Amino acid sequence: MNNKVLSERLKTVAMYLPQNAYFADIGSDHAYLPCYICSVDPTATAIAGEINEGPFQSAKKHVQALNLENRVKVVKGDGLEVITNYDVRQIVIAGMGGGLIRSILDNGKDKLKNIERVIVQPNVDAHLVRKWFVQHHFELVAEQILKEDGHIYEILVADSVDETNVSLDEQKDILFGPYLLHEKNEAFIEKWQLEKINRIRIIGQMQKAKVVDYEKLEHFKQEVKLIEEVLRDARDDTSE
Numbered sequence: 001m002n003n004k005v006l007s008e009r010l011k012t013v014a015m016y017l018p019q020n021a022y023f024a025d026i027g028s029d030h031a032y033l034p035c036y037i038c039s040v041d042p043t044a045t046a047i048a049g050e051i052n053e054g055p056f057q058s059a060k061k062h063v064q065a066l067n068l069e070n071r072v073k074v075v076k077g078d079g080l081e082v083i084t085n086y087d088v089r090q091i092v093i094a095g096m097g098g099g100l101i102r103s104i105l106d107n108g109k110d111k112l113k114n115i116e117r118v119i120v121q122p123n124v125d126a127h128l129v130r131k132w133f134v135q136h137h138f139e140l141v142a143e144q145i146l147k148e149d150g151h152i153y154e155i156l157v158a159d160s161v162d163e164t165n166v167s168l169d170e171q172k173d174i175l176f177g178p179y180l181l182h183e184k185n186e187a188f189i190e191k192w193q194l195e196k197i198n199r200i201r202i203i204g205q206m207q208k209a210k211v212v213d214y215e216k217l218e219h220f221k222q223e224v225k226l227i228e229e230v231l232r233d234a235r236d237d238t239s240e
Contacts (some may be wrong), residue, residue: 012146024049035072080108141159
């Protein structure tokens with residue numbers, strides 16, 4: 001399989017899977033990622049999990065077309081239930097909202113005992129997944145943010161750790177991501193400029209409401225202040 005089949009975001013996800021991976025791709029769609037990994041690494045094995053019949057059948061056809069049936073197993077099921085009978089070591093969940101990714105992890109947390117690494121690519125609300133990692137003994141070890149086809153994507157990589165090792169707890173780290181916050185690349189700056197505009201718009205709408213939720217309003221105002229602080233730091237970094 002040619003690298004060009006994969007989008008940049010999935011190529012970035014693929015970078016964080018080790019050699020000899022045995023992973024499950026949850027919501028695999030056409031099984032592009034499992035097929036790519038198993039094509040370039042003859043020692044890799046994968047589960048392509050899919051709940052919807054159409055993508056499930058598409059994934060099976062794609063796997064068959066590449067003669068990878070002995071390495072990529074397409075399993076129909078909801079979330080992490082697809083790994084029930086398989087000793088996978090890594091989980092990938094890409095292309096969903098952070099809230100849905102969190103729900104999938106939460107509903108299947110009893111199946112994560114032997115999972116060494118979780119790689120997620122939330123389309124929105126990445127902070128919800130970071131918070132989940134903190135609460136469930138997974139430590140962020142890498143993050144990436146990139147822009148592709150007009151969309152900005154975040155990729156989070158977390159490894160299973162002992163409870164005592166988990167230290168990510170600051171509001172700023174949860175919201176922005178500790179690694180992304182350190183780098184502050186162009187995609188990061190663009191994302192948070194847009195997020196600031198969006199929050200200001202929400203604040204304006206909330207202030208016009210007949211009944212104002214002052215707690216929620218204050219929360220958004222605090223986030224705007226944090227965003228302004230981070231963007232100011234980013235400007236200072238580039239001017240040095």
